Amino acid sequence: MASAAETVERRRGISYRTIARLRHGSLRGIAILYLALMIALPIAALIDKGFERGLTSLREAFAYPGGKEAIILTLQMSALAATVNALFGTMLAYALVRYRFRGRQLLSAIVDLPLAIPTLVTGVMLGVLYGPNTVLGKALASAGIKVVFAKLGILVALCVVTLPFVVRAVQPVLLELDPAEEEAAQTLGASGWTTFRKIVLPAIRPAIAAGALLVFARSLGEFGSVVLVSGNMPFKTLTAPVLITQLASQFKPDQAAAVAAVLFGISFMVVLVTTRLVRTQKGRES
Amino acid sequence: MSEPIRVEDLTKRFGDFEAVRDVTFTAEAGSITGLLGPSGSGKSTVLRMIAGLETPTAGRIWMGEEEHTHKSVQERRVGFVFQHYALFRHMTVEQNVAFGLVVRKMPKPEQLGRVDELLELVQLGPFRDRYPDQLSGGQRQRVALARALAPRPGVLLLDEPFGALDARVRQELRRWLDELHREIGVTSLLVTHDQDEVLELANKVVVMHEGRVEQVGTPNEIYNEPATAFVAGFVGSANILHGHMVGGHVQFGEHRVAVSDRLEEGTAARAYVRPHDVLVLANGREGGIAEATVERITMLGWLSRVTLQLDGGEVLTAEVPNDELEGVNLGSRVRVEMRRARAFRASDAAAPAEGMGQERAAGDLPAVTE
Amino acid sequence: MSDIAVPVAPRDAALRRRRRRLVRAGLLAACLTYLALLLVAPLIGVAWTALEPGWGVVRGTFSHPDVLHAFYLTAIITAITVVVTGFFGVVVAWVLVRQRFLGRGLLNALVDTPFALSPVTVGLACVLLFGRGGWFHEFFAARGIQIVFALPSMVLVTIFIAIPFVIREVQPVLEEIGTEEEDASRTLGASVTQTFFRVTLPNIRWGLLYGVALSTARSMGEIGAVFIVSGLIMGRTETAPLYIWRALEERQTASAYVVALTLAAVSIVILAAIEWFKHKRIREDEA
Numbered sequence: 001m002a003s004a005a006e007t008v009e010r011r012r013g014i015s016y017r018t019i020a021r022l023r024h025g026s027l028r029g030i031a032i033l034y035l036a037l038m039i040a041l042p043i044a045a046l047i048d049k050g051f052e053r054g055l056t057s058l059r060e061a062f063a064y065p066g067g068k069e070a071i072i073l074t075l076q077m078s079a080l081a082a083t084v085n086a087l088f089g090t091m092l093a094y095a096l097v098r099y100r101f102r103g104r105q106l107l108s109a110i111v112d113l114p115l116a117i118p119t120l121v122t123g124v125m126l127g128v129l130y131g132p133n134t135v136l137g138k139a140l141a142s143a144g145i146k147v148v149f150a151k152l153g154i155l156v157a158l159c160v161v162t163l164p165f166v167v168r169a170v171q172p173v174l175l176e177l178d179p180a181e182e183e184a185a186q187t188l189g190a191s192g193w194t195t196f197r198k199i200v201l202p203a204i205r206p207a208i209a210a211g212a213l214l215v216f217a218r219s220l221g222e223f224g225s226v227v228l229v230s231g232n233m234p235f236k237t238l239t240a241p242v243l244i245t246q247l248a249s250q251f252k253p254d255q256a257a258a259v260a261a262v263l264f265g266i267s268f269m270v271v272l273v274t275t276r277l278v279r280t281q282k283g284r285e286s
Numbered sequence: 287m288s289e290p291i292r293v294e295d296l297t298k299r300f301g302d303f304e305a306v307r308d309v310t311f312t313a314e315a316g317s318i319t320g321l322l323g324p325s326g327s328g329k330s331t332v333l334r335m336i337a338g339l340e341t342p343t344a345g346r347i348w349m350g351e352e353e354h355t356h357k358s359v360q361e362r363r364v365g366f367v368f369q370h371y372a373l374f375r376h377m378t379v380e381q382n383v384a385f386g387l388v389v390r391k392m393p394k395p396e397q398l399g400r401v402d403e404l405l406e407l408v409q410l411g412p413f414r415d416r417y418p419d420q421l422s423g424g425q426r427q428r429v430a431l432a433r434a435l436a437p438r439p440g441v442l443l444l445d446e447p448f449g450a451l452d453a454r455v456r457q458e459l460r461r462w463l464d465e466l467h468r469e470i471g472v473t474s475l476l477v478t479h480d481q482d483e484v485l486e487l488a489n490k491v492v493v494m495h496e497g498r499v500e501q502v503g504t505p506n507e508i509y510n511e512p513a514t515a516f517v518a519g520f521v522g523s524a525n526i527l528h529g530h531m532v533g534g535h536v537q538f539g540e541h542r543v544a545v546s547d548r549l550e551e552g553t554a555a556r557a558y559v560r561p562h563d564v565l566v567l568a569n570g571r572e573g574g575i576a577e578a579t580v581e582r583i584t585m586l587g588w589l590s591r592v593t594l595q596l597d598g599g600e601v602l603t604a605e606v607p608n609d610e611l612e613g614v615n616l617g618s619r620v621r622v623e624m625r626r627a628r629a630f631r632a633s634d635a636a637a638p639a640e641g642m643g644q645e646r647a648a649g650d651l652p653a654v655t656e
Numbered sequence: 657m658s659d660i661a662v663p664v665a666p667r668d669a670a671l672r673r674r675r676r677r678l679v680r681a682g683l684l685a686a687c688l689t690y691l692a693l694l695l696v697a698p699l700i701g702v703a704w705t706a707l708e709p710g711w712g713v714v715r716g717t718f719s720h721p722d723v724l725h726a727f728y729l730t731a732i733i734t735a736i737t738v739v740v741t742g743f744f745g746v747v748v749a750w751v752l753v754r755q756r757f758l759g760r761g762l763l764n765a766l767v768d769t770p771f772a773l774s775p776v777t778v779g780l781a782c783v784l785l786f787g788r789g790g791w792f793h794e795f796f797a798a799r800g801i802q803i804v805f806a807l808p809s810m811v812l813v814t815i816f817i818a819i820p821f822v823i824r825e826v827q828p829v830l831e832e833i834g835t836e837e838e839d840a841s842r843t844l845g846a847s848v849t850q851t852f853f854r855v856t857l858p859n860i861r862w863g864l865l866y867g868v869a870l871s872t873a874r875s876m877g878e879i880g881a882v883f884i885v886s887g888l889i890m891g892r893t894e895t896a897p898l899y900i901w902r903a904l905e906e907r908q909t910a911s912a913y914v915v916a917l918t919l920a921a922v923s924i925v926i927l928a929a930i931e932w933f934k935h936k937r938i939r940e941d942e943a
Contacts, residue, residue, distance in 0.1 A: 031751040034744045042781035116923040118877025120897040124916040125698030160694045180372035186359040187366040188386035202376045221774020223880035241776040260777040271772040356669040
């Protein structure tokens with residue numbers, strides 16, 4: 001430390017280093033406080049209320065008409081949405097990275113649209129196009145396909161809302177692939193499909209999985225689009241998030257909290273696995 | 287098993303840009319042919335067309351008796367080694383080497399046998415279960431070679447295989463490739479911008495520049511009997527003197543140097559003289575064609591590089607054995623003789639200008655300009 | 657010199673090329689159909705349905721006080737959220753990247769929590785904390801401050817949900833740019849604040865703006881949490897999405913669609929901003 005600083009130090013009575021430490025510490029303190037207050041507290045409250053009577057609240061929630069079915073349906077639909085978007089998301093990512101065509105930028109923007117549109121508006125959009133009173137809705141109904149007020153509607157809503165996740169997870173990985181590896185495979189006799197299967201797919205598999213898990217976690221909690229499109233019929237199209245709102249508005253906050261805690265537990269586990277997966281993939285790459 | 291490669295009038299255009307134009311040459315079965323040229327000369331493009339990774343705009347390609355011009359990459363059965371290895375990063379060394387065999391559905395026991403054979407050939411047996419990112423650059427390239435050779439290709443194509451390695455490893459692998467080729471004897475085509483590589487390894491060299499072939503010949507021929515100004519300037523180093531033809535000489539300024547090429551009288555011409563053909567006559571010895579002052583002497587082991595300034599302003603570089611430089615110091619006045627010189631028309635396809643684009647291994651002599 | 661002209665590509669090469677083009681066309685067709693069915697057609701559908709009854713309905717909707725108040729509320733909540741999450745987001749990102757301390761991993765994991773929670777759960781937790789019987793109820797009730805069923809809770813839940821966006825976009829940028837420039841600035845005599853505003857902030861600006869745009873879109877569209885904490889008191893605690901919800905329930909579909917279309921239009925503008933900032937961020941990456 002220069003002597004000038006030392007003189008200052010002596011004058012102030014507190015060392016320069018201490019001031020720096022205090023500033024660092026206070027910044028850290030603010031960050032910790034912000035996160036603790038905003039995040040840890042609500043979760044604590046949830047668990048506290050949901051399980052203050054042990055598992056009774058949870059059991060009562062399951063006894064609610066369509067309660068247990070709601071959780072199962074939510075899990076099923078979320079898994080389906082993850083699968084569908086894993087497939088289409090990968091295709092979209094591949095097309096956006098490997099092909100040149102007019103309107104590619106526009107396509108990329110459309111893929112990001114669900115990130116910007118309110119989920120309720122998504123529900124309105126789907127209802128307007130596929131509702132039972134619309135041209136399309138009636139045509140599909142006569143073919144035996146019911147979209148709105150049916151399970152298919154829930155799936156479609158979830159797929160729309162989570163569309164960008166797999167695409168954005170896979171795109172950067174595809175961009176980083178070394179084209180020489182695929183050329184090498186070709187010189188060794190591999191056809192286009194074999195090259196994709198043995199060289200490209202193994203490289204993007206972790207990214208697809210990470211994206212799909214994100215879709216799953218998000219779909220578990222989706223409310224705005226599902227509530228409009230599904231019809232919320234118990235035993236048939238009632239999902240867990242809608243169930244929670246119903247329980248809450250019927251002054252059964254403890255039951256609502258129990259279901260919410262269970263849902264949280266599942267998706268937290270999922271997010272944890274995802275981040276670990278992404279990290280191991282990055283670790284292998286470097 | 288090893289086949290000759292023949293290429294006829296090969297041309298490749300990317301939009302308006304002509305990368306390769308009318309390239310014709312033959313690579314004999316079992317030989318190593320070098321494709322030598324600066325970056326942008328089109329040599330990699332030629333190689334990739336032979337492999338099938340690019341389609342020619344015009345021209346034809348034969349391997350052995352069969353015409354391959356429109357065959358798919360997979361059908362051609364070439365071994366290709368990339369500059370940056372292109373190893374399959376998600377597979378082990380063993381899986382990498384076996385890939386070509388797996389694709390051709392070779393039965394498993396045969397596969398293992400062949401992989402063993404190759405790993406031993408490249409001396410990487412103990413590394414079979416490692417992943418590419420656990421290997422050094424030199425090791426990776428050896429795996430790439432093993433992988434390319436596993437399916438017994440008729441032809442081996444190497445695209446600047448040692449370009450990504452540091453100088454010492456490059457030298458080692460060069461020697462190693464030479465021995466490998468002696469053992470295997472597969473027709474090889476080696477693309478490089480490093481002339482030491484072709485001089486050491488190749489039976490025949492195709493010198494390329496801006497998409498065209500400048501000369502096809504043995505390493506000795508392209509070094510000592512350059513066919514064009516470009517080859518004279520690119521291969522080895524050369525002093526270049528600008529002047530015009532007078533009798534059997536090129537006249538530059540007040541001096542003239544005898545040249546072995548006959549050009550029309552009065553044509554604007556350039557004389558090319560190798561540094562070791564520039565003789566320094568010191569201590570009052572007579573003869574030579576001009577007087578010069580010694581500007582700089584750099585000792586390089588048993589010879590020295592001497593920078594000379596002629597009275598007319600031209601700068602020459604000479605390589606002289608040390609014992610001929612007794613009593614010569616900075617500022618000494620000496621006479622200069624030129625033992626051998628070539629002449630090319632000044633309008634000839636541009637010889638590389640200052641500080642030629644070629645890279646040279648440490649300890650080699652840089653190209654010299656006028 | 658042989659006189660061979662440009663060779664006619666024999667059948668198999670042409671066949672190969674045809675197959676490749678078919679695969680490409682097929683893939684593109686599948687992708688475009690998927691997007692059309694899920695996004696483009698529904699969007700056009702809303703625009704059509706909202707505007708078909710005529711301009712009069714649009715004007716009528718916008719002159720309705722409830723509608724105006726709903727937009728106003730959405731705007732306020734979004735604005736506050738963006739400012740708060742923007743500011744604290746940068747602070748948290750900074751602390752997580754530049755400092756080492758015990759529990760950093762845990763803190764980092766905590767940042768992702770809002771992604772793992774259903775917004776409905778968030779709203780519920782808020783009610784549990786600040787509503788009657790909640791841990792904080794006494795504190796605020798005694799001072800006459802209404803949290804639940806009023807603006808404060810709506811802002812709080814929206815902030816919660818928007819927390820990760822800025823942090824997650826600023827973090828990687830901070831890591832990439834490293835401390836060199838900031839160190840250089842300090843050796844040249846700049847204070848920490850000066851360094852931050854003159855060196856750090858300009859460097860993270862595109863990542864920050866990108867995160868802010870994402871955060872804005874998310875806040876504007878929030879419904880699940882706000883649904884629970886607002887109590888759905890019309891004219892007082894009804895945001896634009898909540899208005900749509902109620903209007904649909906009450907069969908005032910025309911105005912519901914107009915409001916929905918308006919929100920969609922605004923989010924397309926935000927989307928343009930998102931794409932722009934993302935583009936700039938990637939450009940900077942490559943530089």
